[in-house]
Amino acid sequence: MPPPPTSTPVPAVADFLRDVARSRVLDAGRVERLFEEAPPGKKWPATTLADHFVELGALTRFQADKVLRGHWGGLILGPYRLLCPLGRGGMGIVYLARAGDPPPPGADAAGSQLVALKVLPPHRVQKDERMLARFRREGDTGLRLPAHPRLVRTIAAGEHAGVYYLALEFVRGRTARQYLSEDGPFAVPRAARVFADAAVGLHQAHAAGFVHRDFKPSNVMVEPNGRAKVLDFGLATFRGEPALPDSTQLVEQGYAIGTADYMAPEQAENPVTVGPAADLYSLGCSLYYALAGCPPFPGGTSKDKIRWHRTSAPPPITQLNPAVPPGLADLIAALMSKCPEDRPASAQEAADRLAAWAEPVRATAAQLSTALTTEVLHQAEEKWYASHLAGEEESSEDSLVVPVDPIEPATASSVPSSPAVAQPLDWVLGRTRLPKWAFPAATTALALALALAAGFGWVIARVVARASLF
Known part of the structure; x- marks a missing residue:
């Protein structure tokens, strides 16, 4: 696999070998031996030698490309x-x-x-x-x-x-979100298996005293054998945990925390006091997305979504995917009940009920x-x-902290049907991304400056020429 194109000058072979050793990915002795043992036709230029190191498995393509660009630092972290x-x-x-x-x-x-x-x-x-x-x-x-x-x-x-x-x-595999983006909605047996596994993981966390508070398809890893694991407890809370100092608080009063497409109504009102039932609501929203191909309330702003989760019912899942069995549709509706007491008693209960539609467990x-x-x-x-x-860019299924407005009555016309709008991240590889208009604007400014300079030079030349006549 060739490296991506770059305008960075190709370093000298000696510099490349030095930087590989400086990176500490390989020690200096091994770098020297690899160079000495390389066939004559693969020792020069540095890009060819780098390809040879990659072919041997001594460097990865990513490591070789970083060193060729002169970015040899940071390839070792602890x-x-x-x-x-x-x-x-x-x-x-x-x-x-x-x-x-x-x-x-x-x-x-x-x-x-x-x-x-x-x-x-x-x-x-x-x-x-x-x-x-x-x-x-x-x-x-x-x-x-x-x-x-x-x-x-x-x-x-x-x-x-x-x-x-x-x-x-x-974990080998893809997140449930990636599966949806690349392959479309899940078949019923696959969705039931993946989210039954995820419900078991949630139950284990709940039993240990944790509430995830940010359960969603992008936080579910699906292995090649179809089994699933829950990840990213960065917004989790521990039941009975004392209040944190101001400097480490994740939220302020009047703010909601989580991901708007999957946030339980009570979590939007008070994210500090939520219990396991909030994760069950998110589980229902994630199942809905997996089977329908869209979240319960697509479109709108984060504040809109939070309001709709509090006050509105999404279209029935069977309306968007007629293949969903009535019993599974009832379970999803129960998981997404506005009142926590109306949801299943535990994540384990949800997992047990999902097992009725789940595909068989495959080999480890x-x-x-x-x-x-x-x-x-x-x-x-x-x-x-x-x-x-x-x-x-990554899709904008990002966790958020947003101010929460008081509950407003929702009408049927207030629930949108348009797809959610992606909001790209503002960074890539640790560097700030410039606005899209920056490069055209800079190019135009440079062209104007050159034109003015050329015109000014022509005027001076004419003045000098006329002066020489006298």
Whole structure:
């Protein structure tokens, strides 16, 4: 897979070798041996040598591209080596990373633990200190959650040179949100299996005293065998937890926290006192989205969505997907009841009821052998570079903190049917994105400046020429 096109000058081979060693992805001795053993036709230029290192598995394409661009720093974060990005999120980039030293040539790479490393860039902390509070809270919660196959495990939380990170269990697959975006609505058996598994994960968290408060399709990982795990407890609350100091509060009075498309009515009113029933409401909204292909209340602003969740009923799921059995439609409606007491008694009860429509459990996911690790890495790199070159952005299914207005009566005409509008993130790879008009405006200004300069030069030349006549 070739690297993305770049205007960065190709470094000298000696500089490339030096920077690989400086990155500490490979030690200087191994870099020297790799160069000495390289065939003569693959030693120059540096891009060809980099391709050779990638072919050998000594570097990943992402690592090689970063070093070729002169960005050799930051490929090591504490005890982890960044292999390639897996995706962007509301707080940073998630990388596929390896714990410990790289395996020696010919060794089984499966012996080194792969993790999903969630990184919070310093500039995000500088913009909003609550980002750091939420990030730390997610790490603390993850380490306190019970170990269970339906929950993504948090392995470690740490900080290195001012950069905060969370090491999470690496789960092959896609989020339920990605499945929906790429493949369309779920078939009933698949939706029932995925969200039955997710309900079991929620039940384990609830039993340990936690309420997720941000359950949604993008926080459900679906493995290749169809099983699912719940992730991202960054907005979770612990029942009976004392009030936090002002500097670490995630919300202020009069604000709602969560994701508007899936937020329970009582969570919008008071996110601090919600119980497990709020997650059941979000489970119902997520099931609705998985089967209908759109959230219960598409379109509108975040405040509109919150108001509709409080006061309006969405179209029946069977109206949007006639294949949904009546019993499953009744369960979704019960999960989305406005009154918490009218919802199922627990997430486990919801899981048990979903099992009636769920597809059979398939074989356990394959262990990450060396060959499978290589395949996962290549797939991740291809997806990242394809999206990066195409300029794709994440959808705006982002968690939010918004002021909540008093409840207003809703009319039938106030419920929209248009699709939700995507709001792109304002950063890529830790750099601030300029407005779309910036480059055309700069180009126009430069052209005008050159034209004025040329005209001024012509006038001066004419004056000098006329003066020379005298």
